[in-house]
Amino acid sequence: MDNAVEPLAGSHVPASERREFAKEPVSAIRTRIRRGAFADQTGGLAPGMLQGNLAILPASYAQDFSTYCQRNPKPCPLVGVSDRGDPMMRTLGADIDIRTDVPLYNIYRDGELAGQSRDIRDLWQDDFVAFVLGCSYSFDAALQAGGLPLRHLEVGRTPSVFVTNVPTVPAGPFGGGLVVSMRPFSVPNAVRAIEVTARYPNAHGTPVHFGDPAAIGIADMDRPDWGGPIDVLPGEVPVFWACGVTPQVAIRQARPPICITHAPGCMLITDIEA
Amino acid sequence: MDNAVEPLAGSHVPASERREFAKEPVSAIRTRIRRGAFADQTGGLAPGMLQGNLAILPASYAQDFSTYCQRNPKPCPLVGVSDRGDPMMRTLGADIDIRTDVPLYNIYRDGELAGQSRDIRDLWQDDFVAFVLGCSYSFDAALQAGGLPLRHLEVGRTPSVFVTNVPTVPAGPFGGGLVVSMRPFSVPNAVRAIEVTARYPNAHGTPVHFGDPAAIGIADMDRPDWGGPIDVLPGEVPVFWACGVTPQVAIRQARPPICITHAPGCMLITDIEA
Numbered sequence: 152m153d154n155a156v157e158p159l160a161g162s163h164v165p166a167s168e169r170r171e172f173a174k175e176p177v178s179a180i181r182t183r184i185r186r187g188a189f190a191d192q193t194g195g196l197a198p199g200m201l202q203g204n205l206a207i208l209p210a211s212y213a214q215d216f217s218t219y220c221q222r223n224p225k226p227c228p229l230v231g232v233s234d235r236g237d238p239m240m241r242t243l244g245a246d247i248d249i250r251t252d253v254p255l256y257n258i259y260r261d262g263e264l265a266g267q268s269r270d271i272r273d274l275w276q277d278d279f280v281a282f283v284l285g286c287s288y289s290f291d292a293a294l295q296a297g298g299l300p301l302r303h304l305e306v307g308r309t310p311s312v313f314v315t316n317v318p319t320v321p322a323g324p325f326g327g328g329l330v331v332s333m334r335p336f337s338v339p340n341a342v343r344a345i346e347v348t349a350r351y352p353n354a355h356g357t358p359v360h361f362g363d364p365a366a367i368g369i370a371d372m373d374r375p376d377w378g379g380p381i382d383v384l385p386g387e388v389p390v391f392w393a394c395g396v397t398p399q400v401a402i403r404q405a406r407p408p409i410c411i412t413h414a415p416g417c418m419l420i421t422d423i424e425a
Numbered sequence: 426m427d428n429a430v431e432p433l434a435g436s437h438v439p440a441s442e443r444r445e446f447a448k449e450p451v452s453a454i455r456t457r458i459r460r461g462a463f464a465d466q467t468g469g470l471a472p473g474m475l476q477g478n479l480a481i482l483p484a485s486y487a488q489d490f491s492t493y494c495q496r497n498p499k500p501c502p503l504v505g506v507s508d509r510g511d512p513m514m515r516t517l518g519a520d521i522d523i524r525t526d527v528p529l530y531n532i533y534r535d536g537e538l539a540g541q542s543r544d545i546r547d548l549w550q551d552d553f554v555a556f557v558l559g560c561s562y563s564f565d566a567a568l569q570a571g572g573l574p575l576r577h578l579e580v581g582r583t584p585s586v587f588v589t590n591v592p593t594v595p596a597g598p599f600g601g602g603l604v605v606s607m608r609p610f611s612v613p614n615a616v617r618a619i620e621v622t623a624r625y626p627n628a629h630g631t632p633v634h635f636g637d638p639a640a641i642g643i644a645d646m647d648r649p650d651w652g653g654p655i656d657v658l659p660g661e662v663p664v665f666w667a668c669g670v671t672p673q674v675a676i677r678q679a680r681p682p683i684c685i686t687h688a689p690g691c692m693l694i695t696d697i698e699a
Binding site: 210213214215217218222229231232235242280320322323352 | 488594597
């Protein structure tokens with residue numbers, strides 16, 4: 152998922168040390184991650200560089216998952232795909248080994264979370280295909296650069312994330328409800344936020360909805376499915392963007408024998424400028 | 426390929442009859458095509474509707490081709506993918522049967538053109554996956570709507586199309602040179618053309634080059650690889666867009682046992698607004 156908070160098996164890195172990290176070049180940060188020395192959320196690290204959600208699947212599921220992403224580009228913007236069995240993400244950087252360069256991995260078996268690890272070299276299969284999908288860290292940074300206040304960052308949280316009743320377009324065994332993240336804005340700022348995020352089709356692009364949460368099947372804004380509640384103040388409207396948790400819901404529905412994703416918030420940091 | 430001219434096994438439809446067609450609703454045009462009654466180029470038909478290039482491949486080649494498209498979005502903008510073995514393009518229209526609804530098909534065996542047909546029901550395999558890619562008909566219409574003169578239409582031709590020395594990013598067996606189409610513009614119109622085509626990422630988007638043809642390996646503008654020569658007048662610059670012939674070059678390089686594409690210019694007309 153993009154950046155919703157769940158308990159992590161990774162180490163929590165103190166804010167002071169994280170601030171030091173954030174200044175390092177991408178290659179140094181990835182080396183630290185590769186050594187297993189950083190297993191925490193990557194938000195704010197390597198500003199300006201594209202970060203991505205990860206899904207690794209056996210080849211027999213890969214074409215259906217590719218089709219699922221093509222049919223659902225807002226929640227699933229494909230930014231990189233590995234060659235079958237090749238762990239190097241050659242189109243995303245000079246030296247990205249997808250088996251070691253994500254801080255923390257979730258390992259799903261038959262669609263159920265079966266474990267976490269900082270390194271999946273022992274699990275790698277010759278038929279694995281790795282998919283990297285754009286995440287909302289990029290557009291959060293762009294919204295901030297555009298002068299738009301982000302409440303979840305102001306209160307030190309991640310956005311509220313909800314499963315909606317809006318179906319995604321299925322492909323093979325993949326399908327399920329669209330997952331969205333919510334950010335509250337004044338109406339003029341909501342307009343501006345739509346304008347800014349339109350420039351980031353690889354990071355979920357424009358919102359899928361604003362206003363009445365019930366219109367997309369959200370019963371209670373105070374009880375998000377992931378992350379904590381975020382206040383919507385008088386005069387503000389909630390704005391909902393497609394979220395990178397969506398493919399994880401689809402993968403749980405597909406129940407592949409094995410699937411490996413990043414742990415929530417612990418993204419792949421690429422060499423691509425966001 | 427997008428709209429370069431090659432000799433067709435299809436019937437050439439007189440301009441007067443074509444003008445009648447163009448007014449029909451999409452479903453009526455596709456019914457006519459499905460019956461085998463129209464096997465000609467589709468440019469100008471069903472204005473405003475998305476038309477697409479076609480590539481049908483066996484499943485064992487599908488994931489590599491999906492990855493090739495992801496890595497080369499300008500020449501290969503995926504707009505629709507079928508489910509394996511399902512000939513209905515469910516995300517592109519209410520009733521599109523990809524075995525009958527393209528005016529004329531090219532059939533490649535081991536990468537070589539082996540025949541043409543108006544109907545491929547006898548060739549359909551349970552493991553086929555059909556890929557539809559955006560084509561430049563959409564942005565030619567947008568350029569015209571934006572008041573930009575298109576020389577190739579003024580002289581009743583298709584754009585000049587060239588193989589460049591710019592390599593595409595390979596994926597599995599797919600690779601080869603980028604193919605481009607050329608349109609000449611005055612400098613202010615070239616700027617405007619870039620602005621307009623930026624809004625059509627699913628129809629090759631912004632140009633890949635303007636100016637010196639030699640910079641992308643084009644030795645002689647009077648000898649295009651497909652289509653006829655198009656004059657570049659004094660004060661004009663040639664502007665080069667990625668072209669939908671590119672994946673056909675990649676498919677020839679991959680040499681799959683069978684691959685079926687549209688015949689040049691004879692596109693799938695979808696129910697999607699361009």
